[in-house]
Amino acid sequence: TNNIPTGPVSVPLLGNIPQLAGRNPLILFRKWRKQYGDVFSVYMGSQLLVVLNGYTIIKEALVTRGTVFSDRPHNFMLDKIKDGEGVIFTSGASWKKQRKLAVNCLQELGFGRSSFEVCIADEAKILIELIEQNTDAALNLKDILTTCVSNVMCGLVFGRRFSHEDKQFLEVAANFSEDAKYIGHASILMNCFPFLQYLPGDLLRTKTIMEHKKVFDKFYEDLYESHQSTLDVNCPRDFMDLYLTEMEKDSTLPNKEENTYSKNQLKALVGDLFGAGTETTSTTLLWAILYLLHYPDVQEKCFDEIQMVLGLERFPSLDDRSHLPYCEATILETLRIAAVVPLAVPHATARDVYFRGFRIPKESSILINLDSIFHDSDIFKDPGVFSPERFLDSSGQVMKPNEFIPFSFGRRVCIGEKVAQMELFIFLTSMIQKFQFLPVDPCHPPDLEGNLGFVYTPKCFQVHIVRRQDVKSN
Numbered sequence: 001t002n003n004i005p006t007g008p009v010s011v012p013l014l015g016n017i018p019q020l021a022g023r024n025p026l027i028l029f030r031k032w033r034k035q036y037g038d039v040f041s042v043y044m045g046s047q048l049l050v051v052l053n054g055y056t057i058i059k060e061a062l063v064t065r066g067t068v069f070s071d072r073p074h075n076f077m078l079d080k081i082k083d084g085e086g087v088i089f090t091s092g093a094s095w096k097k098q099r100k101l102a103v104n105c106l107q108e109l110g111f112g113r114s115s116f117e118v119c120i121a122d123e124a125k126i127l128i129e130l131i132e133q134n135t136d137a138a139l140n141l142k143d144i145l146t147t148c149v150s151n152v153m154c155g156l157v158f159g160r161r162f163s164h165e166d167k168q169f170l171e172v173a174a175n176f177s178e179d180a181k182y183i184g185h186a187s188i189l190m191n192c193f194p195f196l197q198y199l200p201g202d203l204l205r206t207k208t209i210m211e212h213k214k215v216f217d218k219f220y221e222d223l224y225e226s227h228q229s230t231l232d233v234n235c236p237r238d239f240m241d242l243y244l245t246e247m248e249k250d251s252t253l254p255n256k257e258e259n260t261y262s263k264n265q266l267k268a269l270v271g272d273l274f275g276a277g278t279e280t281t282s283t284t285l286l287w288a289i290l291y292l293l294h295y296p297d298v299q300e301k302c303f304d305e306i307q308m309v310l311g312l313e314r315f316p317s318l319d320d321r322s323h324l325p326y327c328e329a330t331i332l333e334t335l336r337i338a339a340v341v342p343l344a345v346p347h348a349t350a351r352d353v354y355f356r357g358f359r360i361p362k363e364s365s366i367l368i369n370l371d372s373i374f375h376d377s378d379i380f381k382d383p384g385v386f387s388p389e390r391f392l393d394s395s396g397q398v399m400k401p402n403e404f405i406p407f408s409f410g411r412r413v414c415i416g417e418k419v420a421q422m423e424l425f426i427f428l429t430s431m432i433q434k435f436q437f438l439p440v441d442p443c444h445p446p447d448l449e450g451n452l453g454f455v456y457t458p459k460c461f462q463v464h465i466v467r468r469q470d471v472k473s474n
């Protein structure tokens with residue numbers, strides 16, 4: 001009706017929820033794209049979601065028409081959690097200010113200082129030690145990877161790390177992982193059916209998520225207090241200090257705007273950095289290991305390259321990136337085949353818009369189907385095959401096609417791309433240098449089909465790990 005994009009038949013009240021429930025939406029979206037074209041609609045309850053597919057269409061929306069397509073949709077639950085603050089789920093002037101400041105702070109911390117690399121390397125060394133202690137038993141890497149990656153973020157944001165035995169930190173990390181699993185579904189369903197909030201029990205985990213928010217608040221509050229009481233504006237130590245310094249400068253300006261920089265904005269922003277930066281990175285590492293179990297030849301090529309360039313002892317550094325193109329290509333291939341944020345973060349239209357002959361009303365949710373690009377066989381031949389070679393040119397150097405956008409693009413492009421790339425490189429190469437990863441059951445490596453929550457995560461799996469030294473002496 002009214003030239004709104006068409007899509008699969010929806011039922012009253014529920015929309016397309018019955019078709020989507022319990023299924024992998026990525027697979028359904030591939031089918032629906034074939035049936036309805038590159039711009040199709042899906043209804044969650046009565047709420048319209050427009051799904052954009054393919055590189056050309058996505059680029060046109062996010063870049064050429066970026067002013068219209070770069071808001072975030074209102075979401076009942078996320079609005080409640082975020083109070084309109086932070087960067088991921090906000091729009092308009094406030095989003096722009098917080099984003100700009102966050103980008104500047106990350107730039108200064110991540111690239112202006114070598115201390116960030118040291119922080120990643122320290123954490124990777126701890127990861128290696130933890131794995132060392134478990135080489136005899138089958139190991140689920142998820143928790144230790146999450147804790148190590150969270151600690152890198154703690155270094156960046158709070159200037160300190162937490163022990164793997166620290167109760168408060170472990171609770172925060174575990175809560176984050178749990179929320180990442182449930183918050184996607186919970187926020188969609190609560191948005192369509194707000195009455196669900198009054199149901200007894202905690203079917204959608206919304207009450208748990210709100211309880212977790214209190215734990216995060218307390219954690220950030222303590223760190224905020226300790227930063228503020230020891231702040232030296234001439235010598236900022238970390239993200240919090242940089243933000244507080246900016247906040248102090250801003251407070252002395254005449255005509256300052258209300259609530260530009262504030263304690264609550266800072267807390268929301270810190271939450272966003274952890275929310276967006278931890279699960280995404282640790283899950284990409286987990287996928288990389290899982291694919292290496294399925295493609296042992298790729299694992300051996302990575303190891304051979306590392307052994308040739310670094311040997312078995314010298315710890316990888318970021319300067320080695322250009323000398324380890326096969327490892328670099330393996331990381332890119334993991335970001336492609338197992339895109340952890342395959343539908344990006346929902347966008348929204350800032351006003352009514354005509355797009356490719358369709359009318360899309362103001363404040364419609366827009367899903368950016370990155371998966372449709374990464375599995376497009378015109379761009380990536382045999383997209384279902386894990387092949388780092390596709391990211392190498394004929395002289396063996398890394399080559400990235402323009403269509404490769406795992407961090408999205410346009411105004412909402414991920415602000416942590418560089419940070420993530422640095423972490424993925426150091427963590428993955430240092431693990432492959434020291435260990436061989438094998439399936440626990442050689443005949444049945446774990447499933448490659450994942451679950452889509454806030455991030456696309458592999459199903460829980462264990463891995464058998466052998467020290468490279470022991471592999472050699474066998």
Ligand code: HEM
Pocket residue numbers: 087088089099272273276277278280281284340341344345346347368406407408409411412413414415416417419420
């Ligand atoms: C493998 C790791 C990562 C991947 C694949 C990834 C990917 C993405 C994607 C696809 C988006 C959505 C962009 C859009 O809406 O169009 C995003 C947003 C975002 N990412 Fe990342 N990300 C990763 C790591 C990180 C890290 C380490 C940080 C922080 C240091 C971070 C911070 C953010 C933030 C704050 C946003 C929201 C930006 C906004 O709404 O303006 N991400 N990321």
